[in-house]
Amino acid sequence: MDPITFSIIRHRLYRIVDEAVITLKNVSGSATTNEGHDLMVSLYRANGSLLMGGVGFLHHLTSAAEACKAIIRRFKGDIHEGDMFLLNDPYTAALHTSDIYLISPIHYDDQLVGWSACFVHVYDIGAMSPGGFSPQSQDIYTEGFSSPGIKIIDRGELRNDVLDTLLNMVRNPEMVSLDIRSLIACNNVARDRFRVLIRKYGEEIVDGACMTLIDQSEQLLRDRLRELPNGKWQSRQYMDVNAEVHRVGLTMTKEDDHLVFDFSDSSPESPYSINCAYWASWGGLFAPLFPLLCYDITWNEGVIRPIEMIAPEGTIVNCRRPAPVSVATVGAIQSVNNAACTTIGKMLAASEKYKGEATAVWHANHFAIFLFGQNQRGGQSIGILTETFAGAGGARSFADGVDVGGEVPNPISRMANVESMEAAFPLRYLFRRRMKDSGGAGEYRGGVGAELAFVPHDAPDGGLHYVVSGKGTQFPMSEGLNGGYPGAPNSYLWVHSNEETAGDAPLSFAQSLESMPGEKESVTWGVYPIMGRDGLYVQWNGGGGYGDPLERDPAAVVADFEEGVVSEWTLRNVYGVVIDGDAGELDGPGTEAARKAARGTRLQREAAE
Amino acid sequence: MSIRISATLEARMVDGEGRIVCVSCSHPLGPTDQPWKPAATLNELPMKGAGGEVYTAGDDVLLRQFNCPSCGKVLDTETALRGDPFLIDEVDVSALSDS
Incomplete structure (x- = not known):
């Protein structure tokens, strides 16, 4: 032809x-x-x-x-x-x-x-x-x-x-x-x-x-695999559901033009619906493989041929009927995807030719909150908070992760405008913005996630209910790479702003979590109301960082601080940067001394063995 | 000759033996056929608060930093539950001895 x-x-x-x-x-x-x-x-x-x-x-x-x-x-x-x-x-x-x-x-x-x-x-x-x-x-x-x-x-x-x-x-x-x-x-x-x-x-x-x-x-993929180093790389993902911890453990082996993903070190299937079946795990590992290894190769059967997966039956990554799986896409599948992203990132980082393609993990704590109830027009509304698709980018070997930049398994993911959500549901957003400190620290910072809060508004039933499948509050899952911190985990807070807990203080126009009056209860798994003077606050994860935070350009840290995406505490204690207290300007000699002291502290630690 | 293992580590011949070394300071971290992490200094931070107040992890969740014992650079990190084994990565460096 x-x-x-x-x-x-x-x-x-x-x-x-x-x-x-x-x-x-x-x-x-x-x-x-x-x-x-x-x-x-x-x-x-x-x-x-x-x-x-x-x-x-x-x-x-x-x-x-x-x-x-x-x-x-x-x-x-x-x-x-x-x-x-x-x-x-x-x-x-x-x-x-x-x-x-x-x-x-x-x-x-x-x-x-x-x-x-x-x-x-x-x-x-x-x-x-x-x-x-x-x-x-x-x-x-x-x-x-x-x-x-x-x-x-x-x-x-x-x-x-x-x-x-x-x-x-x-x-x-x-x-x-x-x-x-x-x-x-x-x-x-x-x-x-x-x-x-x-x-x-x-x-x-x-x-x-x-x-x-x-x-x-x-x-093309086999040629690329031959250019990459042979080796074995490991990663591990933890998922917390109702105080129970589940693991997805991966050893990825690359030999010549063949890649094997072995998930044998994963937890038994769970009583919770975070499990996934075999073909879901198979898809989960390809979600990062397509864009990270095949960014210039057509995604088809040819890409699949050099790949093998081991997922023992009865584990969380290959559960048996009738185990529940409805939360799989943000549960075990997402963790398979995260684990594969980590091992592929490590393999790329080990290659002189492909080190520029390595990335820390993106949006690993992927959450899911579904709202449902009578809407302001008298009908019934059901729908996901589309912020679930607005993840944060992992840092690369040459650049910070993209703030609220999406996710690896869906190159076209995005979130709806606040106004779209307010039109679909009887609620009003108090704020939605980037979340300070949520990006994993590193020479290149992970992209930051975000935070939002909303309250019922014009709700015929006084409010709504929501389904939260909120693993990811106890473990950061967006792993860093080559010394970077993982991105911050998620948080879901039911704000009980009733007269008993908040008195007359208004919730309606609060502009931050701190200014939301009332008792704050962590909710992670199940169905909950948001009624009357309740509020719902959600904080979602940042991307993993890349490299040693003490190697980050101090001017970039100060710029992050001025932009509100890094706190003064993190600037000082994680990045080792000193700023002039009054002017807020970078103190170069002070930073150099602080970083030298921080490295000295590391040297005093015990050997890992 | 050297073989890249990660952004922070490489394999080199040192005194006729294959060694994994820190890229920044060339400090050796053991033979190439052994895991290098036991030779690093280990900083196990509680994940809770590790990167600021937003790090709201459980009490047994750790951020492990493996540091070069000579220059103090972070060589690798991992999230771990207390007591879980280190993650082990191996890159084939057989070309080093072939050279």
Whole structure:
């Protein structure tokens, strides 16, 4: 095939996915989808293998491939042009029940030539808790509707019996219906554009280009792996739920052009819904691998071939049915992603050629808070605080992490405007801003996370309720790299600002946590009210730092202090910087002396053995 | 000849033996076939408050800083529950002896 035709077909595949994503966002009515970008669209080959990984949450790219393969097995001989299938069972391929895959075969001249698959986190799935994250569930049976594969469109005709069965089991069925229709529209566009591509170039040429693209990705990744040092790197993630600690332990081994991720040192499966099933862990490790090792390589089956995963059955990273998994995406999957990000970062840092690609961990404590209740228009609202997608960047070998900069597993993640949230729910934000000291210290600082607080406002029921799946308050999870500090952990505080605890002091216009009157109760796991004069305060994690904090340019530390992202205590005690008390200017000689003294203190410590 | 192990460590031949050394000051931290962390000085800080008031970790959560015993530079950090083993990283430095 001539290289120009190959290149055109490759770019057309990218554009098909892009156009399908735009369609999905335009049809969906959910802020989770069209503002938070909790979505994914990808193309797959006729056998279900990944052809063109799209944007959105990357841990879905490989899981949706498994979903395509599950549909091929289940519906063998009964897959027709115009069909569409729904799959959301985590023990078949999905991550958790609320992330619904809609999978469309693509036919040309009556031959199956590929698949389009997409997902959104649907408005509700009928779990114990509204929104799908169900911290009180003790098994998969109480985590809502779950299908290992069902035909929802039969030869172009929507099966209303199937759709109505699903809608009969969820809250806000009209919004869930819109979610499903956005997925249908997305697949329709992907399928139609793929067929146009074949019509123009012919099936043989397009198929040849697809196979070449996959082989090319495999070769490029194998070449890159050969350039990286051989070795073993370890990382460990802790998750706290109701005072119980769970670990995800990883040893990553790189030998020649082969990478093995071994999660054998992980905790047994948990009674809490932070577990994940096998294919979810598989997706979790690829979420950082795609952008960190394959930033210039097409994400497809070729990238998957050199990778192996060991995840013993019965552990938190490969739980057995009916273990609960509804919080998996911010639980074990996120920890698999974090652990892989750390080991890949260490491997890159060990390479002269690729040290510039190394990063500390981003947004590892990923939280999830779902609000639900009667809204100011008399209807019912359910939705995630989209701030969950506004993580903080890990520091790199050459630069600070990006403040509130997103997250590695979703390159297009973002949060909604405050006004969007206030329009969707009867609440009013008191403040939302960057969180001082939350970025991990280092020669390059981790990006800072943020803090927010809101109160009920114009709420017919006096307020709302929320579901918090808040692991990550006891352990910082955004690990630093090469001597950097981890980013700060999360905090969730229920502010009881009633007359008994706060007297007449107003909460309504507080501009900081300190100025919010009333008793502050830490809440991490379950369903809670925010009623009357209550407030909810959330602080979320910063990114990991890179390198020794005493090596950071003192002028940069002072600039951080002046900008309000580093406190005077941290400036002095972590970075060893001295400023003139009155003028606030850098004291160069004083800083040099303070840093020398700090290094001297380190030398007085005992050997680690 | 030297082989990079991380931003802070590399492997070099010292007196005919392969050694892991601090990049900043060349202080040796043991043979290349052994973990280097036991030769570093260890600063185990309570994670709570380690980076300011926002570090609200549990009482048994530690920030381990492994420092060069010669120049005091931080070589690596890890988050650990008290009593958990050190994380061990190994880079293949066989090319060092081949040279």
